[in-house]
Amino acid sequence: MAKTQARRTVVIGMLGTTIDQGQGPRRWERWRPTVAMCQQEDLLVDRLELLYPPSAGVLAATVTEDIQQVSPETEVRGAVVDIRDPWDLEQVYGALLDYARKYPFQPEQEDYFVHITTGTHIAQICMFLLVESRHIPGRLVQTSPPSGRDKGLGGAGGHTLIDLDLSKYDKLAARFQQEQREALSFLKAGIDTRNPAFNRLIERIEQVAMSSRAPLLITGPTGAGKSQLVRRIYALKKARRQVSGPFVDLNCATLRGDGAMSALFGHVKGSFTGAVSDRPGLLRQANGGVLFLDEIGELGADEQAMLLRALEDKRFLPVGSDKEVESDFQLIAGTNRDLQAEVERGRFREDLLARINLWTFRLPALRERPEDIPPNLVYELDQASQALELRVTMNKEAQEHFLRFATSSEARWSGNFRDLNAAVLRMATLASGGRITREDVDEELTRLRAQWTRGASPASAGAVDLVAEVLGAELATELDRFDRVQLADVIAVCRQARTLSEAGRVLFAQSRARKASTNDADRLKKYLTRFGLDWSDVSGRRSPEAA
Structure with a gap:
């Protein structure tokens, strides 16, 4: 019967350009980890792949000679890796990845260990990643200097094997799973939800929210739980120390007129009538934290442009100021509108939507x-x-x-x-x-x-849909049913008309016939003003043409 060939032990390691140094006979009094790696009594090294930068050739030769003295059975292979800046992560990882891809691994015949005691912290991180990704099919090994009476006298010291197969660490895996379950339960307010699609949605939201500070867009019908979910996202991020600043929220449907810019971006004293002192604004208040803008589709064009600048540059101008201020916050936006449809109507900026919909999650209605x-x-x-x-x-x-x-x-x-x-x-x-x-x-x-x-009658359903779309859900619910139905009919006529005057002629056709002179456009404009609206709000057109 043929004798089975013993598996060879191969160690791959970076030369420690500082810690492996040593001159003259006294170098043997120092603990040098690369030399010590080949002195471990219970881990005999058949071959050492010694990686070093172009500038360390002399030291590599010295270390190779010393290893041959203490472990003549170890074959040392030197390999120059093109690393000019050992603290450049991209350069170091690229060089080591190229080495790993070209190396002729034979895992059926050899056991591989990666020595991570030497090299810069950047090199150690890169070695870890290459083993974790299986570009290097081996395990990590770390050496440690001698202690006690042998401390400071050179010697082999000890070593520790590090296995990256986390499936073997039952307690660690169980703890991670428990933390994830607790996070998901927290986002669901402790409710043991049973809908598979909703549970998957919450899992994805947790994954993204805990890994990213990019904007989130939470959509869904009114009352689906957007505000409550966002508050819990913030609380979870705060508990995980991912944010240090406050939670600031605003329903954009409550912003009207000149106060909108001031509320969001702040103002300086004297910038307009009534500005008796400086106001920081909500964006500055949210610095380092989370800003939740609910019903973001209600923002005006100017506010949308300023918000886009603040998201991209982290800088903006308060009202009346010529000096920019900074604020670094995570934006979470909420809406019950179809923002893409709003873009097509010219009511929402396409570039702002592109910026905030990197992660979009729709909360389903309760009946779903x-x-x-x-x-x-x-x-x-x-x-x-x-x-x-x-x-x-x-x-x-x-x-x-x-x-x-x-x-x-x-x-x-x-x-x-x-x-x-x-x-x-x-x-x-x-x-x-x-x-x-x-x-x-x-x-x-x-x-x-x-x-x-x-609420199911046709007129009422139209009032709910059109009025909520134009005024926002919260303001719409504050209107009497009579006003909602009447306003819905006005909006419907305006959307069919080409101009303000044409809409007025349709709406006031009977009364205008009994008057010598009429100004239907003015009547309609005054009616809309009662609700804080203008022609562009109800028609979807930017030009309030009255002809």
């Missing part, structure tokens, strides 16, 4: 994830208990009855989680002793059916 209604019901009961300072419960019959309706096609949940929160809070408030019964549920279901039936 009916399997998550039961755990969210438990959460809302707990929230109601805290709000009322009373333990609120639901008997089994009441809970089953509510969930049958809540998960059926009859339940519209047009307000999403706001509807669910309001429904549970109403039942909890009216429940005797904090225990919700079947009768309490029946009363609430009657209320919800009536609410959604009213």
Whole structure:
């Protein structure tokens, strides 16, 4: 039977241009890691691949001679690697990668170890990466100097093998998985959601939010939970020490007129009437932290341009100032609009959208994830208990009855989680002793059916869609139903008309026939002003032509 050939041990290591130094006979009193690597009694080195820069040829020859004295069975192969600047990560990694790609590895016959005690920290990092990526099919080895009585007398010292197969580190892997589970649970407010698509979405958001400071765009219908999610993203980043600054949030639908620029970018004293002192603005307040701009589609053209500059350069001009200020923040934007459609209408800057939609995540409506209604019901009961300072419960019959309706096609949940929160809070408030019964549920279901039936009429649906699109969801909900329906009809006419005057003639056709002189454009302009709107807001056109 043929004798099996023993596997050879090969060590690859950088020459330590400082730590491997030594002159004359006294060099043997120093601990030199490359020499010591070949003196390990329980790790016999058959071949040492000694890598060194072009300028270290003399030292490499000295170290090679010394290794041959202490370990004559070790073959030393010197290899010059073209590293001119040992602290240039790109240069060092490129040179070592080229070496690894050309090396004739034979893992079936040889065991490879990469010595990471020597070389600059940059070289050590690069060696680590090459082993981790399996460009070098080996393990890491680190040598250490002698201690105790042998300290300072030269000698071999010891060595430690480092295995990068993390699957073998059960406790470490379990701890990492537990931390990730805790992060996902935190982003979901501790709710044990069951919808697979939603759970995957949260996993991806956690992955991106913890790895990047690039802008995030969170879309989805009103009430889907955008604001709450963003606040939890910030809290998680703060806990992981990824941000040090504050959380600053603003609903852009609340910005109107000249105050918009000042609120966002600040102003200097005397820059306009009423500017009695300097104002830092929200962008400066968010320095080092997170700025959440909800309903970002409501920003005006000037504010969009300034925001784009601030995102790209981290600099901007406060109102009335000729001196730029700096602010480095992570932007998270929220919207319930289709921003691409807004770009096509000329209402949103295409370059700003390109800057903020690197990571876009859409939160689904509540009706899209009916399997998550039961755990969210438990959460809302707990929230109601805290709000009322009373333990609120639901008997089994009441809970089953509510969930049958809540998960059926009859339940519209047009307000999403706001509807669910309001429904549970109403039942909890009216429940005797904090225990919700079947009768309490029946009363609430009657209320919800009536609410959604009213909202389902064609005129009302148009009012919701058009008015919310132009004014923003929050401002739209503050209008009386009469005003919403009337304003929706005005918006619809304006979008069909070519000019302000043409829209006025259509809207006031009956009354204008009874007047000797009319100015329909002026009447329409005054009507729109009541809501803080102008022709460009309702028509989607930039030129308020009145002819």
